[in-house]
Amino acid sequence: MEDAGIYARESNFLDRYVQLGIAQGRVLSVEFPYEPDAEAESTHELLDRIEAYLQGEEDEFADVTVALTMATDKRDVLEKVREIPYGDSGTVRQVTMMVPGRSPEDEDDLAAVQDALAANPAPIFIPTHRVNDGPSGMPSDVASKLRALEGL
Incomplete structure (x- = not known):
């Protein structure tokens, strides 16, 4: 996952969008807005995995790199x-x-x-x-x- 951008997809299960911020292949943020960012793209492999998870497919997401830029x-x-x-x-x-x-x-x-x-x-x-x-x-x-x- 060597991409960057904002990605969002509507989830009927959550009654809102799942929105990802990604930079240098690392997840920076996950948000759940009612309306996605205007620049968000809807196609991303992690959105596919989240959608499957929300439909009941077990996923630990252990292989996903999260950028924890905090203390x-x-x-x-x-x-x-x-x-x-x-x-x-x-x-x-x-x-x-x-x-x-x-x-x-x-x-x-x-x-x-x-x-x-x-x-x-x-x-x-x-x-x-x-x-x-x-x-x-x-x-x-x-x-x-x-x-x-x-x-x-």
Whole structure:
């Protein structure tokens, strides 16, 4: 995937568009607008995969490169969330335990994990919807539909 641009496709399942920002073959952003960017193209292999996923095809998206241009502490959290498999879920406390140097007994660490989840630039590829009690980086109705899709 050596392309760049904005790509969007309407999803009947989500009742909105899935829009990707891609640069140098890496996903920069995933958004769920009601109307796509005027410059968005509708053809992209990742949109095909997302469409299949939204129709019930299991996909971990583990091979998708996400550009996490953020502070290391947030990036560490989001990288751990990528390890939560399709159909599984966890809690903010469990994610906090997964991140080296973080303790689920420390309120500041829990808050930092929640901040990282909320800052997720690439929902679906970084499945923060699988963290039951945390923010997901996507609209709540979209997160609810993805949880239902995966049986969570």
